[in-house]
Amino acid sequence: MTLEMFLASVVVGLFAAWLAGVVMKKGGYGLVGDLSLGLAGSTLAVWIFQVVGLFPYAGMAGTMAAAVAGTTAVVVAQRKLWYVHA
Numbered sequence: 001m002t003l004e005m006f007l008a009s010v011v012v013g014l015f016a017a018w019l020a021g022v023v024m025k026k027g028g029y030g031l032v033g034d035l036s037l038g039l040a041g042s043t044l045a046v047w048i049f050q051v052v053g054l055f056p057y058a059g060m061a062g063t064m065a066a067a068v069a070g071t072t073a074v075v076v077a078q079r080k081l082w083y084v085h086a
Contacts, residue, residue: 005046005063012067013042020075029078037078038071045070 017038021031029037049066 004060005050006043008060008063009042009046009067009070010039012064013038013071016042016068016071017075020072024075024079034075037074041070041072041074042067043070045073 014035017034017036018031020038021034045066046063048070049062054062054066
């Protein structure tokens with residue numbers, strides 16, 4: 001993973017996690033928790049896409065798409081699977 005790909009996944013992951021926290025109101029861990037989940041999800045997704053071999057042709061747009069997909073998957077999973085009704 002190049003430095004540009006990593007930085008793109010970090011920036012996109014943080015933005016997508018913040019946006020998910022705004023859109024999905026209940027069940028989160030707050031701003032810091034959502035940003036941490038988004039960062040982990042985006043970097044993991046970018047790494048997985050790179051290991052599978054999709055990035056040589058995808059470029060920066062593919063990196064951003066993978067980061068958004070990873071962030072969304074992790075934040076939605078956290079909200080749906082670990083949400084305890086109070």
